[in-house]
Amino acid sequence: MPQSSEKTVIKTKNLSQVIQIHDQKIHVLKEINLEIFAREQVAITGRSGSGKSTLLGLLAALDRPSSGEVYLCDYPIYQMNEEQRAKVRLENIGFVFQSFQLLPHLTALDNVMLPMRLQAQYQYADAKKRATEMLEQVGLSRQMQQTPKVLSGGEQQRVAIARALVTQPKVVFADEPTGNLDGETAKEIEHLLFQMNKELGTTLVLVTHDAKLAAQCQRQIQLVDGNIHERSMGEIKTKTSNPSEFELNQSIQHGAL
Numbered sequence: 001m002p003q004s005s006e007k008t009v010i011k012t013k014n015l016s017q018v019i020q021i022h023d024q025k026i027h028v029l030k031e032i033n034l035e036i037f038a039r040e041q042v043a044i045t046g047r048s049g050s051g052k053s054t055l056l057g058l059l060a061a062l063d064r065p066s067s068g069e070v071y072l073c074d075y076p077i078y079q080m081n082e083e084q085r086a087k088v089r090l091e092n093i094g095f096v097f098q099s100f101q102l103l104p105h106l107t108a109l110d111n112v113m114l115p116m117r118l119q120a121q122y123q124y125a126d127a128k129k130r131a132t133e134m135l136e137q138v139g140l141s142r143q144m145q146q147t148p149k150v151l152s153g154g155e156q157q158r159v160a161i162a163r164a165l166v167t168q169p170k171v172v173f174a175d176e177p178t179g180n181l182d183g184e185t186a187k188e189i190e191h192l193l194f195q196m197n198k199e200l201g202t203t204l205v206l207v208t209h210d211a212k213l214a215a216q217c218q219r220q221i222q223l224v225d226g227n228i229h230e231r232s233m234g235e236i237k238t239k240t241s242n243p244s245e246f247e248l249n250q251s252i253q254h255g256a257l
């Protein structure tokens with residue numbers, strides 16, 4: 001596991017998820033121990049059905065594990081009740097979904113203001129100012145008063161990213177954030193996520209099928225049969241100095257996705 005001088009923001013302890021379908025038990029995640037540090041970019045990869053979304057949901061306090069624990073910003077989130085967990089989520093994380101998940105009847109501005117409206121510490125005027133600035137930052141100055149249905153997919157995902165980042169959360173989780181976008185728009189959104197990770201110092205944990213996107217992250221965690229296999233960018237680079245060989249390794253590693 002890569003060592004970092006940064007603070008730990010996520011730590012799992014024997015995290016397991018077992019799903020019962022009829023009389024069959026499926027071990028989706030098997031006692032996963034994982035540590036993620038502040039400011040890191042981490043890609044979670046694996047074949048369809050390998051448990052990527054399940055793992056991300058558990059790390060982001062959106063679900064409940066069968067056993068084990070997740071420490072999110074030092075909070076043992078699954079020892080807390082739902083109300084406490086919701087507070088930790090609201091104050092510490094942002095989540096970007098493949099399907100955007102904006103509220104359809106709210107304008108772009110109101111969607112981005114929402115996480116702040118749910119927290120007492122933000123005054124309305126302050127929330128509006130921050131949301132406006134965030135939408136400007138993602139290139140949506142013109143579209144602030146529009147509702148999601150008149151926005152393009154790329155624009156909706158920009159709103160979702162603005163909403164995830166507006167409170168400057170410690171961790172941003174993204175589950176296939178470019179999965180529903182065309183190639184060019186996907187590149188813009190990826191650029192935006194990495195730019196925000198660098199500029200705001202947020203930790204970025206993203207699930208992707210895209211080998212190139214995963215290779216841009218400092219760490220790549222692959223899920224296979226409920227276990228994680230990890231390689232960091234540094235490790236791969238030291239093993240293969242030839243860039244084409246590096247790319248080949250990446251393709252092999254992710255080729256079955």
Ligand SMILES: Nc1ncnc2c1ncn2[C@@H]1O[C@H](COP(=O)(O)OP(=O)(O)OP(=O)(O)O)[C@@H](O)[C@H]1O
Pocket residue numbers: 019021028046047048049050051052053054055
């Ligand atoms: N609520 C549920 N009930 C039953 N099975 C589930 C549930 N949630 C997940 N699963 C199963 O757990 C496994 C992992 O699902 P998950 O959605 O985490 O996969 P994934 O790696 O994100 O796949 P994809 O790349 O297709 O999004 C799958 O076999 C899925 O069918």
Ligand SMILES: [Mg+2]
Pocket residue numbers: 052053054
């Ligand atoms: Mg998934």
